[in-house]
Amino acid sequence: MYRDHTCGALRSNDIGKQVTLSGWVHKTRDKGFVVWADLRDRYGIVQLVFDAERTDASLLEKARHLGREYVVRAKGEVIERASKNPQMPTGDIEVLVRELEVLNTSKTPPFTIADDTDGGEDLRMKYRYLDIRRNVVKDNLIFRSKVAIEVRKYLSEEGFIEVETPYLIKSTPEGARDFVVPSRMNPGQFYALPQSPQTFKQLLMVGGLDKYFQIVKCFRDEDLRADRQPEFTQIDCEMAFVEQEDILSTFEGLTRHLLQEIKGVTVDAFPRMTYDEAMAKYGNDKPDIRFGMEFGHLNEVAQHKDFQVFNAAELVVGIAVPGGASYTRKELDKLIDWVKRPQVGAKGMVYVKCNPDGSFKSSVDKFYDQEDLAQWAQITGARAGDIVFVLSGERNATRSQLSALRMEMAQRLGLRKADEFAPLWVVDFPLLELDGETGHYHAMHHPFTAPKPGQLELLETDPAAVRANAYDLVLNGNEIGGGSIRIHDRETQATMFRHLGFTPEEAKAQFGFLMDAFQYGAPPHGGIAFGLDRLVAILGGQETIRDFIAFPKNNSGRDVMIDAPAPIDAEQLKELQLKLDR
Structure with missing residues (x-):
């Protein structure tokens, strides 16, 4: 029998039991007269103890040579732990080992098998079978x-x-x-x-x-x-x-x-919601409705002045961002640079601060008066302390750009809560x-x-x-x-x-x-x-699927663990009657 209990199952009511456990050596600590080894399987971790008073000398010496990720079987008695660990479900007990068998040795892993590992993504993808031992992936x-x-x-x-x-x-x-x-x-x-x-x-x-x-x-x-x-x-x-x-x-x-x-x-x-409504309100056909910031359509109230950028646009549209009136000019410049990135593609952005005193301050004050800006605030649902961001241009492109900005602002404001489902x-x-x-x-x-x-x-x-x-x-x-x-x-x-x-x-x-x-x-x-x-x-x-797939591909479609896709040999090509131009 390799085990009659799993490593995460033992508790204080098991004290006095003789148990057999199997798993991987998570880490060891050698104090000379006593050796502790944390034994891990997919159910949890339990501490094994070997000490000079109660453990055979040869067994104690064997414990000293256990390496990380060795596969072992241990038999012993569940005893009360002298120094309890409230952070571990098994922290009230430990197993005093009487017999120890190394079932397989292990090379030192290329990264630490721990929740906060020191391994980068590429390395962990190459050794995915080791990555799966980590609690996060498991x-x-x-x-x-x-x-x-x-x-x-x-x-x-x-x-x-x-x-x-x-x-x-x-x-x-x-x-x-x-x-x-x-x-x-x-x-x-x-x-x-x-x-x-x-x-x-x-x-x-x-x-x-x-x-x-x-x-x-x-x-x-x-x-x-x-x-x-x-x-x-x-x-x-x-x-x-x-x-x-x-x-x-x-x-x-x-x-x-x-x-x-x-x-x-x-x-x-x-x-x-109809497709047309989703596109008009949120700029895409899969809107996140955990938060507001619905689109306000501004063509009728923004195309009557001499601001040619808006007058030439198929669509002028804005969103109200909560609390944004406090943004500094530096912060706003960074946001304008963000929407002008190739991934978003906007040519620029107009903003209107809705000041706490009821007045408005915009980047286009030269063209629009307070009455105009008040209409923009009303249409977008902006309140005192908010800021209105406005984009313009071809209809579909502008919707996509403002949708991206809406999601980015929601992320920055903590409105996309992982424990909320809509x-x-x-x-x-x-x-x-x-x-x-x-x-x-x-x-x-x-x-x-x-x-x-x-x-x-x-x-x-x-x-x-x-x-x-x-x-x-x-x-x-x-x-x-x-x-x-x-x-x-x-x-x-x-x-x-x-x-x-x-x-x-x-x-x-x-x-x-x-x-x-x-x-x-x-x-x-x-x-x-x-x-x-x-x-x-x-x-x-989470929104990234890779960590929920046992053996995923990377962004180039490669499995770096097994090195696929890969060439096939000439004999296979001949059997398939395929010829490759080299």
Whole structure:
């Protein structure tokens, strides 16, 4: 027996017990006549003690040669600790060791296995298996497991069936770039790794499995950032014989369940907001509603004077920042430099201080009087002591810039609280987006999304006006889930493909299997997919997903631990009938 107790389990009521423990040597302290060793496993740390009075001399000498991260088995008696440690759950006891076996030695780790490690991110990524021994990462992975278990529990109780769908599928031209896999048995042909199980879950609805879910790996060959990986995990769901309201109700239930079971938080209201309203009020389609600073539209009150910057702008818009009237000129100059960074892209920023005495001081006093500035304050909701920041320019770009500034100011003011959760449904997205470079429309979600009821005919006359029967679930300014009611008949799907620029031949070659299936009694259906990595990170109080993934890639899409991707040898290339230009 390697152990009959874990290292974090022993307490004062275990005093007198004979126990067997196994784990890693966290650290040792040698005082000559006594050696202490902290033994660690994933459950906690317990102190082992070897002393000259009660320990065999050879065993004491063996203890002196224990190194950090040695794997050992220890047998002994639980005794009361003379110098208790209230910071440790096991701090009232220690184990007087009678037998010690070194199960494996260890090289000195390249960084300290501790919460506050001395290892940089690159080093810890290279030795991720050591990083996982740290409580910070270990607890995140345990937390992720708990979330996944609760997801399965809720969906199973709601009658959903878990079904695995293929990983080797057909490449399609929609969405991000595919990862492709050459087929040795079909030379010159390739599988693609799925960006989502979209068409398969729709086929399951045709097959009569009216409630499907899967916690599934998906793959996208696209540029990376802190909350994006080339392989990621979705909670993928689909339901038949449903309308949008049925899906929103079901997955509000899932979200409430997770918040209650994982965080002990009760959330009653899931506000709903149209896409157009979200863009107008917050400048993006995944607004963080934990705080205010809604956009105030100033065109009507700012374009009647001689300030040509505003007069030439498509949009003049501002936000009121609480307490900002106290900002110094130096602080304001730094904020102006912040919005002018390439990552934000504004050309400048106008500000209006709302002084405590009711007067206003702005960077454009030359052009606007106190009455004008009072209107700006009223429209943005600014109060005495606040400051109004105003940006202008092309509509979409200006919205994006002010949205970035809003989030930055909320972060600086401590308004983005990790322990506060504000879910929101964003609905009625545009069905199509116009590509400015090609002049062609493409699907905002995917080509299987149904238009809102009664709007199909608009595709012929005003495609940009058609709203999608689609919805996103936003939590704390992050999209955690998105889905739609699907097209379920062949004719409507063919019409959609035509408006997306597919010829009938191209549509049949790419999606003929799905359109054929629609001829065999496809039910009305719809679904949603949650990003598990992002959801877990947000529930865990963070926005970076990497620490909640056991073996993540870096920002270049590389696994530095196993050194992948990597070249393959000439024999493999020959078998696959591939030739690389060197």
